[in-house]
Amino acid sequence: MSIKHSISAWFNAFVNLFYPQLCESCSNYLFKNEVCICTRCLFHLPKTDFHLEKNNPVSILFWGRVKINYAASYYTFSKGSQFQTLIHKLKYHNKQEIGIALGRHFGESLKNSNFFKDIDFIIPVPLHPKKEKIRGYNQANLVAIGLGNSMQKPVETGNLVRLVHTDSQTKKNKLERWQNVDSIFQVIDPISLQGKHILLVDDVVTTGATLESCAHAILKAEGAQVSIATLAYA
Ligand SMILES: [Zn+2]
Numbered sequence: 001m002s003i004k005h006s007i008s009a010w011f012n013a014f015v016n017l018f019y020p021q022l023c024e025s026c027s028n029y030l031f032k033n034e035v036c037i038c039t040r041c042l043f044h045l046p047k048t049d050f051h052l053e054k055n056n057p058v059s060i061l062f063w064g065r066v067k068i069n070y071a072a073s074y075y076t077f078s079k080g081s082q083f084q085t086l087i088h089k090l091k092y093h094n095k096q097e098i099g100i101a102l103g104r105h106f107g108e109s110l111k112n113s114n115f116f117k118d119i120d121f122i123i124p125v126p127l128h129p130k131k132e133k134i135r136g137y138n139q140a141n142l143v144a145i146g147l148g149n150s151m152q153k154p155v156e157t158g159n160l161v162r163l164v165h166t167d168s169q170t171k172k173n174k175l176e177r178w179q180n181v182d183s184i185f186q187v188i189d190p191i192s193l194q195g196k197h198i199l200l201v202d203d204v205v206t207t208g209a210t211l212e213s214c215a216h217a218i219l220k221a222e223g224a225q226v227s228i229a230t231l232a233y234a
Contacts, residue, residue, distance in 0.1 A: 024089060024098055025082055036101035037086070045083050046076045048233060051113040058233055061208045066215045069197065069225050070115035073205055073233035074106040087203065087232060091135075096142050099203065102231055103146020111151050116227060120196040122148050122155045125214055126162045126185070143231050144201040153199070159188050160214060184210075185217040193221035205230040 021030040023038035030038055050056035051072035059071040075083055086102070089095040110116045124140035132138050141157060148155040164184055187193060200214055205228070215226045 024095060025086055036097045041082065042105065045086075046078070046081070048073055048076055050074075050233070051110055051115065051229075054115065058205060058208075058228065058230070061205070062212060062215075062228070065208070066212045067219065067226070068215060069227045071228040072110065072113070072115075073230045074102070074109065075232050077204060077232040077234040083232065090139050090142070090203065094136065096137055096139075099139050099142025099231075100146040100149075103143040103201075104150050105146075106143070106229065106231060107147040107150030110147065110229060116151070116199065116229070118197050119151065119153050119199045119227065122151075122153050122199045122201055123160050123214075123218070124155065124157060125200065125202040125210060126157070126160055128162045128165045130165065139203045140201055143203055147199070147201060147229060159192065160217060161186055161188060185214050187217050187221060190221040193218055193224045195223035196221075197225040197227065200226055200228050202228075202230045204232040204234055206234045 022028065023030055023034070023036075023041055025037050025041035028038055048056070050058055054070065056072065058073050059068060062068045062071060077083060077087065086098055090098040122144045124138060124144035127135070127138045127140075141155070144155045147153070162184055163186055198218055200211060200218070202211060205211060211228055215228070218224055218226050
């Protein structure tokens with residue numbers, strides 16, 4: 001170990017002594033090799049293993065709606081769970097590192113799945129610029145960064161854009177909502193997507209309407225293919 005190295009290790013240990021890193025899930029101290037969430041909590045998060053099965057509940061969600069090659073969610077999301085708390089912190093309490101950390105773990109699993117091997121790049125579901133400005137970040141970006149990191153795939157932002165705010169969706173009926181969702185997203189440079197296999201990423205999938213709308217926009221590019229990965233399935 002070089003002197004510089006040992007000084008920085010010593011410094012980190014020193015900082016840790018006064019500002020110990022805590023697990024975002026159980027608040028216990030983290031070990032040096034743990035990031036954001038402790039090994040024990042990670043182990044107990046409800047994994048789906050959807051990425052091992054082509055016809056899983058998430059891919060079935062898109063049947064008859066839009067052509068998706070493969071779809072997977074890493075965890076199941078249930079109300080009041082420890083995992084819900086993590087997602088809540090990621091979305092509303094500026095705990096951006098949760099998205100990257102869980103995305104990284106998810107990416108390790110996807111890397112070993114044959115379905116996701118030929119992905120060209122990753123595109124996170126964009127927020128409306130106004131909403132992103134208020135929140136300060138897009139949580140789907142963070143999950144995408146984590147995934148890209150372990151899968152060794154580039155993340156592309158700025159090409160798929162959200163044109164309209166959809167906050168008032170709850171007041172609309174189903175048909176209006178569908179029409180609304182279908183004109184929300186646009187691809188700025190479709191040529192760059194031609195013939196590419198794109199992994200579309202979001203934090204949570206519920207009805208699949210947003211992902212469906214994104215996929216429609218991407219699939220307008222000739223020869224483009226879309227697969228989907230979300231951290232959670234609700
Ligand atoms: Zn923990």
